[in-house]
Amino acid sequence: xxxxxxxxxxxxxxxxxxxxxxxxxxxxxxxxxxxxxxxxxxxxxxxxxxxxxxxxxxxxxxxxxxxxxxxxxxxxxxxxxxxxxxxxxxxxxxxxxxxxxxxxxxxxxxxxxxxxxxxxxxxxxxxxxxxxxxxxxxxxxxxxxxxxxxxxxxxxxxxxxxxxxxxxxxxxxxxxxxxxxxxxxxxxxxxxxxxxxxxxxxxxxxxxxxxxxxxxxxxxxxxxxxxxxxxxxx
Ligand code: HEM
Numbered sequence: 001x002x003x004x005x006x007x008x009x010x011x012x013x014x015x016x017x018x019x020x021x022x023x024x025x026x027x028x029x030x031x032x033x034x035x036x037x038x039x040x041x042x043x044x045x046x047x048x049x050x051x052x053x054x055x056x057x058x059x060x061x062x063x064x065x066x067x068x069x070x071x072x073x074x075x076x077x078x079x080x081x082x083x084x085x086x087x088x089x090x091x092x093x094x095x096x097x098x099x100x101x102x103x104x105x106x107x108x109x110x111x112x113x114x115x116x117x118x119x120x121x122x123x124x125x126x127x128x129x130x131x132x133x134x135x136x137x138x139x140x141x142x143x144x145x146x147x148x149x150x151x152x153x154x155x156x157x158x159x160x161x162x163x164x165x166x167x168x169x170x171x172x173x174x175x176x177x178x179x180x181x182x183x184x185x186x187x188x189x190x191x192x193x194x195x196x197x198x199x200x201x202x203x204x205x206x207x208x209x210x211x212x213x214x215x216x217x218x219x220x221x222x223x224x225x226x227x228x229x230x231x232x233x234x
Contacts, residue, residue: 038108040101047098048118051091055123058087062130062171066137074160081167088127088174095181098189106189110197117198118182127175131213138168138214149220150227165217172213179209 011019018024030045061084068077101109118124142149145161152162183205192202212218226232 037112038105040105041109041112043097043100044106044109047094048121050094052121052123054087054091055121055127058084059123059126059130061087062127062134066130066134069134069137069141069164072141074164078160078163078167081164081171085167085170085174088171088178092174092178092181095178095185098185101189103189103191113197115198117196117200119196119198119200131171131175134168134171135214138164139216142216149216150223153220153224168214169217172217175213176209176211179205179211183209 007016007019009016009019011022013019013022013024029049031041033039036042061080065077065080065084068074068080141147141161147161149165152159152165156162183202186196186202186205190196190202195201
């Protein structure tokens, strides 16, 4: 009979869970109660730190999805991109916790942030880098296979190419939806016509919502509307 009370992994931590998950290191990454200037720093740090972890996973999936497109393995790329988009959805949902942050209490937390801003988030920087790369890889695929995107959308609804394009647009859209929530949340907490810890006006965040990583996939929709049965209604 196996003795489950025995720890079998090497490494630091009182049991195998702690050793594998490295919970001692992980749980020591938040400011201690004796360090904090406000009790809600824990809430603030947990939302940011867990965002970094989910984005680490999401970007790793986008990276591999791009590698799969390079070798024409579209099915795996689609699966990994969907997983990556789910990661963005999860970090969008966890912004809900910031609703619990009172605007006045946040003014105390702000005093210890220095010039630290989510604008320097390694996770979000990585999202930008990997989004640009997969856009290039996808564009190469379109050229390599001689794909006419409008035709792909008109007549190949179940094709791997169209499902990949849809997985790509979902990634792009999820990022914009995060930006919508982040902008509204930031305005709710610090107001508008003020600047963040890095000097950027909150209202600039609203403009970023319109950014598109994969413009050709958005443009093709416009083309479908213009050439569809109703024609261009502008
Ligand atoms: C009380 C909560 C928050 C407020 C008031 C806030 C406010 C701001 C402001 C004003 C900016 C503009 C740059 C600056 O001057 O700082 C900014 C940028 C940014 N923040 Fe936040 N933020 C909050 C939470 C978060 C969280 C939880 C994340 C997740 C990591 C995050 C990620 C970002 C990113 C990525 C940018 C760059 C703009 C973009 O790519 O859309 N922020 N934030």
